[in-house]
Amino acid sequence: MTKPMYLYPLWVRLWHLANALMFLALIATGLSLQYSSMDYTIIRFDYAVSIHNITGIVLCVAYIFFLFANHFTSNGNYYQLHLKGMFDRTLKQLRYYSYGIFKNEEAPFPTVVGRKFNPLQKISYVFVMYIFMPVVVITGVALFFPDMLPDKIFGIGGVHFFDLIHIISGFILSIFIVIHIYFCTIGKTPLTNFKSMINGWH
Amino acid sequence: MKKLSLINLALLMSLFLCAQEITDEQAEHSPENSKCFNCHSSHTYTYYNDVIERNVTKRMNPYFLVDSVLYYDQNHSSFECIDCHSYDYRTFPHDNELQMDPMPSCLDCHEGDEETEEYNFEKIDLEFIESVHSTKHSDEFTCWMCHNPHTYKINARNNENVKETIVYDNNICLSCHADINKYQLISSEKNPNVIEKHDWLPNQIAHFASVRCIECHTHSTGDVLVAHHIQTKDKAVKKCVECHSSNSILMASLYKFKAQENRRKYGFFNAAILSDSYMIGANRNLYLNILSGAIFGIIIFLILIHAILRILLK
Numbered sequence: 174m175t176k177p178m179y180l181y182p183l184w185v186r187l188w189h190l191a192n193a194l195m196f197l198a199l200i201a202t203g204l205s206l207q208y209s210s211m212d213y214t215i216i217r218f219d220y221a222v223s224i225h226n227i228t229g230i231v232l233c234v235a236y237i238f239f240l241f242a243n244h245f246t247s248n249g250n251y252y253q254l255h256l257k258g259m260f261d262r263t264l265k266q267l268r269y270y271s272y273g274i275f276k277n278e279e280a281p282f283p284t285v286v287g288r289k290f291n292p293l294q295k296i297s298y299v300f301v302m303y304i305f306m307p308v309v310v311i312t313g314v315a316l317f318f319p320d321m322l323p324d325k326i327f328g329i330g331g332v333h334f335f336d337l338i339h340i341i342s343g344f345i346l347s348i349f350i351v352i353h354i355y356f357c358t359i360g361k362t363p364l365t366n367f368k369s370m371i372n373g374w375h
Numbered sequence: 376m377k378k379l380s381l382i383n384l385a386l387l388m389s390l391f392l393c394a395q396e397i398t399d400e401q402a403e404h405s406p407e408n409s410k411c412f413n414c415h416s417s418h419t420y421t422y423y424n425d426v427i428e429r430n431v432t433k434r435m436n437p438y439f440l441v442d443s444v445l446y447y448d449q450n451h452s453s454f455e456c457i458d459c460h461s462y463d464y465r466t467f468p469h470d471n472e473l474q475m476d477p478m479p480s481c482l483d484c485h486e487g488d489e490e491t492e493e494y495n496f497e498k499i500d501l502e503f504i505e506s507v508h509s510t511k512h513s514d515e516f517t518c519w520m521c522h523n524p525h526t527y528k529i530n531a532r533n534n535e536n537v538k539e540t541i542v543y544d545n546n547i548c549l550s551c552h553a554d555i556n557k558y559q560l561i562s563s564e565k566n567p568n569v570i571e572k573h574d575w576l577p578n579q580i581a582h583f584a585s586v587r588c589i590e591c592h593t594h595s596t597g598d599v600l601v602a603h604h605i606q607t608k609d610k611a612v613k614k615c616v617e618c619h620s621s622n623s624i625l626m627a628s629l630y631k632f633k634a635q636e637n638r639r640k641y642g643f644f645n646a647a648i649l650s651d652s653y654m655i656g657a658n659r660n661l662y663l664n665i666l667s668g669a670i671f672g673i674i675i676f677l678i679l680i681h682a683i684l685r686i687l688l689k
C-alpha cells in the first residue's frame with residue numbers, strides 16, 4: 174500500500190471548488206441563454222443573465238488568483254511543459270487509457286509528490302488554464318461592455334465575433350469538464366479522487 | 376498641359392451638371408411654397424406696415440418655422456402648403472381666425488385611396504383608436520403628434536441602415552416623452568423619466584440603440600407595415616425571450632423588411648439582425664448547434680463505452 178501524499182493544499186482545494194461550482198453554473202446558464210425559447214424555459218432569461226454575470230465575475234477573480242498563486246508557489250511547476258519527449262509520454266498515457274487500463278496494467282506515470290499530473294492531464298490542464306480560460310475570461314469581460322466593442326471585426330459585428338469566440342471556447346471547456354469528471358473516477362475506487370480533492374490527501 | 380485642361384474641362388462640366396440638377400430640383404418645387412418659405416423658413420420676417428408706412432422686421436414664432444430642406448425630403452414633398460392649409464393663407468397678414476381651422480387627418484386623403492392601399496390606413500386608424508394615445512387623450516391626439524407633417528419621412532422600409540431607422544423612429548417618441556413642454560400639450564401629468572422607467576432593463580444603452588420603442592410597446596397583428604396599437608405600460612413586452620429566441624418578435628417588426636431574404640444565412644437564425652446587432656438566443660447558428668451536439672454526443676458515447684469496458688474487464 175502506497176503512503177498517502179498531501180498533494181492538494183487548502184488554497185488549491187478552495188480554488189478548485191470555486192472553479193467547479195462557477196463552471197457548472199456558467200454552463201447551465203450559458204446553455205439556457207444560448208437556447209432561450211418562448212416554448213420552454215430552462216432558467217428564466219433575466220435570472221440566467223444575472224447568474225451568468227455574477228458567476229462569471231467570481232470565475233474571473235478565481236482565475237486571476239490562480240495565476241498569481243501559480244506564479245508565487247511551487248504549484249506552478251506542475252503546469253510547466255517539458256517539450257522533450259512530451260509526445261511519446263502523451264502517447265504512452267493515451268495507450269494506457271485506451272488499452273492498458275482494460276488489461277489491468279500499471280499506470281505508466283503514477284502520481285507522486287513531484288508529479289501530480291500524468292502527461293495527458295498536464296497537457297490538457299495547460300491548454301485549459303492557459304489558453305481556453307484566458308479566452309473565455311477576456312471575451313466574457315468584453316461582452317460586459319458591448320457598447321465599447323468595435324462595430325465590425327473580420328466583416329462581422331464586434332459583439333457577434335466576441336460571442337462566437339466566447340461560446341466556442343465555453344463549449345470546449347464544457348467538454349473538458351465532462352471528460353475531467355469521468356477521468357476522476359479512474360482511481361483506486363471511483364470516488365477516491367473526489368475525496369482527495371476534498372481532504373487534500375492522495 | 377493638355378491633360379490639365381482636360382481635367383479643368385471635366386470639373387467645369389461636373390459643376391455645370393450639379394448646378395443644373397439643383398436648378399431642376401428647385402424648379403420642381405412649387406413657387407407658391409416659396410412665398411410661404413420666405414417667412415416660415417427664416418427666424419425673422421419683414422413686411423410693409425401700412426400704418427407706420429415702413430418695412431418692419433419681426434421674429435418668427437419658432438413653432439411656425441418649417442425647415443424647407445427637410446420639407447422637400449419628406450413623404451409629402453410634392454405638396455403645396457395650401458393643399459393642407461387654408462387657401463386664405465395666401466393673404467398677408469394672415470387672418471387670425473385661420474388658426475382655428477381644423478387640420479386634416481391622414482384619413483381625409485388616404486381613406487379608400489387606391490394609390491396608398493398597401494399601407495392600409497384604415498387599419499392603422501383602427502389600431503390607433505385602440506391605442507393608449509387615443510383612449511387616454513381622445514381627439515387631442517392626432518396623427519401629427521407623432522408624424523410631423525412637414526418633416527415625416529418613411530424610414531423602416533426605405534432605409535437599409537437599421538440603426539438610423541431606430542434613431543429616427545425613437546426620436547418621434549422622445550419628442551414628447553423627453554420633452555415636458557410638448558408632453559403637457561395633452562397631459563397634465565408629470566412626464567415619466569424614460570431612463571428611470573427602464574431601470575429594470577439590462578444593458579439599457581445597447582437596447583435603446585438596437586430596438587425601437589414600438590418593438591415592446593405595440594401590439595402587432597401583422598396587418599399593417601408598422602404597428603400603431605401602442606399599449607399601456609403594463610402590457611409592454613417584458614419577457615426577454617420574446618426577442619431573445621429563435622422566433623424573435625423583432626423579425627415581425629424591426630426586421631420585417633429585411634426578413635424575407637435574410638431569415639437564415641450561413642446557418643444563423645434571424646440572420647437579418649446580424650447586419651446591425653447581435654442578440655444572444657436569437658442568433659444561434661444551426662451548423663454550430665449540429666456540430667456541438669454531435670461532438671458532445673460522441674464524447675458521451677466514448678465515455679460510456681470506456682466505463683462499460685472498465686467495469687466488464689475489471
